[in-house]
Amino acid sequence: MKLIIAIVQNDDVSDLVDTLRDNNYMSTKLASTGGFLSAGNTTLLIGIEKEKVDDVLKIIGEICKTRKKITTSMPPTACCTVGAYVPQTIEVKVGGAVVFVTDVDRFEKL
Numbered sequence: 001m002k003l004i005i006a007i008v009q010n011d012d013v014s015d016l017v018d019t020l021r022d023n024n025y026m027s028t029k030l031a032s033t034g035g036f037l038s039a040g041n042t043t044l045l046i047g048i049e050k051e052k053v054d055d056v057l058k059i060i061g062e063i064c065k066t067r068k069k070i071t072t073s074m075p076p077t078a079c080c081t082v083g084a085y086v087p088q089t090i091e092v093k094v095g096g097a098v099v100f101v102t103d104v105d106r107f108e109k110l
Helices: 010-022 050-063
Strands: 002-009 028-034 039-048 066-072 089-095 097-103
Touching: 002 010, 002 050, 010 039, 010 050, 039 050, 050 097
Parallel strands: none
Antiparallel strands: 002 039, 002 097, 028 039, 066 089
């Protein structure tokens, strides 16, 4: 048995969970925050048989595409500010997924 830990953007999680469910894969959702923009994301825990890992990874890859987002740069820290801070517009790549696949030594559904 394997455990897939997939960290995805909140924008993608509903479609991903629905598609996983449609393909008979169950998941547990955990709210999380992180990344460059400190944006909300969701961590999914998916326990599956070893033979089905590639299928789940394919589904994640199809749903969680990267895209560009326009945002403003972070202000410098107070100790480094000289004069006024003028925010700059920057383009960043968001989306996609960070996925870990680990072995499960023991699984019990109680």
